[in-house]
Amino acid sequence: MSMSRRSLLVAVGAATPLLLAEPSSAQSPPDLSTPEGWLSWLPANRDRVGIALDDGRGAQLAHAASAPMPLASAVKVLHLAAYAEAVVGGRLDPAEQVRVGDWERYYLPTDGGAHKLSLEHLGVPADESGYYAADPDQRVALREMVAMMITYSDSAVPDLLRDRLGTREVLAAGRSRGWARPDVRSLCAEYLFLALPETAPPPGMPTEARRSWGFAVERRYRDDPALRQRVRERLLTRPLPPWQQQTAWASATAAGAPRELAAVHRALAGGTDPVSALAREHLEAPTAGHLPPGVDGIGFKGGSLPGVLACGLSVRRTDGAIGSGGLVLHDPASGPRELRSADPALPLLLALRDAAWRDRLAAALGR
Incomplete structure (x- = not known):
């Protein structure tokens, strides 16, 4: 080959x-x-x-x-499998037109430009920052969003899927294919722990408790426009923590x-x-x-x-x-x-x- x-x-x-x-x-x-x-x-x-x-x-x-x-x-293969099961089972419609603003409720601009590339690929104009949709009411098909999760590694899509389907569905998609105990977390929350340290769990918190903490932080971020704006302003105007702090943070992710x-x-x-x-x-x-x-x-x-x-x-x-x-x-x-x-x-x-x-x-x- x-x-x-x-x-x-x-x-x-x-x-x-x-x-x-x-x-x-x-x-x-x-x-x-x-x-x-x-x-x-x-x-x-x-x-x-x-x-x-x-x-x-x-x-x-x-x-x-x-x-x-x-x-x-690489963990996003589990979200893809859960999505495919939900589509075949009739629980999701791949042609559903999803509001981009709802997609971006799980988004942080900490992805090396993955979401920006996704918007460009889908023909969604960006705002003045270049990272968010200019019109949050524009809609794209769910199947296209899932494609962006794989092709450009958009990190807001897996959280949207997991939140809609339920964490158990994503866990089950892994277990039935040889992954006995998948570590499924909120990616949005994990990025928040780095970008907004005041949202992070106490050091040394066990993995299961950290996951639950993360899901609660994600819900807050999803439902609070003021928090999302605060995070946006911080990430677009301030540097991320030093490299060693980033690698330490990454070591504790899923x-x-x-x-x-x-x-x-x-x-x-x-x-x-x-x-x-x-x-x-x-x-x-x-x-x-x-x-x-x-x-x-x-x-x-x-x-x-x-x-x-x-x-x-x-x-x-x-x-x-x-x-x-x-x-x-x-x-x-x-x-x-x-x-x-x-x-x-x-x-x-x-x-x-x-x-x-x-x-x-x-x-x-x-x-």
């Missing part, structure tokens, strides 16, 4: 924007946008990476595959294991039911025009936060074999530029294509 580096980087970059603005750094970062860059970086950084890989033909590779690590936007991430992608890629088919339409759309011979579809969802990279993917081959993988990189000591150009899908795709390269990857991981 060969894919041009340009098409691969365009596809992965579109789905995994850096979520927070980064300060400049004079340090030369490792080049994790190339195969050799990954192989040279991994031996000294094995404890920062978890990988689960199954090529669908009997070859597997696992390294810290069951260790929970922050997932960033986590999962590479094996669980891979399991959900494998289930959706191999499912013959309408729910899986609908989810695949979204997951495979970014690479649909760049498929190599012998491949029917490449589906993935990546994510990034300061010090965090994650990707879950699947490869549907024309002979029926399905490869799948999950990769999570957590390096809170990384500098602000070190992971900027990193391509988390690259090592997984190469390992699914090339047995010799998979062996080199295993050696770099000390397997």
Whole structure:
């Protein structure tokens, strides 16, 4: 399976924007946008990476595959699966025209421009800031919003979906596909904890209590225009906290294991039911025009936060074999530029294509 580096980087970059603005750094970062860059970086950084890989033909590779690590936007595959189940079950109408202002009730401009790109893609004019819709009463189809969640990693859409469907629906979508205890939180609230520290829970709060706290903060933000305006003014006029504070914050966000991430992608890629088919339409759309011979579809969802990279993917081959993988990189000591150009899908795709390269990857991981 060969894919041009340009098409691969365009596809992965579109789905995994850096979520927070980064300060400049004079340090030369490792080049994790190339195969050799990954192989040279991994031996000294094995404890920062978890990988689960199954090529669908009997070859597997696992390294810290069951260790929970922050997932960033890779977790949104769960919201997509829940959406697909609700559409097939008649609980959501993909053609529903959603008011953009209601979408933006869950939005903070801390997403590296993902929402801005979503508005541009959908032809929704932005206001003078460039980040919000000029006309909050303009409407877009729900299916288009979900596409923006996958293609540009818009982070307001998953909260809107989870709030409408219920957290249990999103949890169940993961459990039924091999993710026993998904860590589903309010993304809006997690970003608020960084941007508006006075909303954050006390340090050391257990994960379950933190989730409940976050849902309450999200509801307040959703229903209080004055709070949303206050956050908007702060984020558009003041810098975010220092980089080390950002990486510490990211380390406490929603986590999962590479094996669980891979399991959900494998289930959706191999499912013959309408729910899986609908989810695949979204997951495979970014690479649909760049498929190599012998491949029917490449589906993935990546994510990034300061010090965090994650990707879950699947490869549907024309002979029926399905490869799948999950990769999570957590390096809170990384500098602000070190992971900027990193391509988390690259090592997984190469390992699914090339047995010799998979062996080199295993050696770099000390397997």
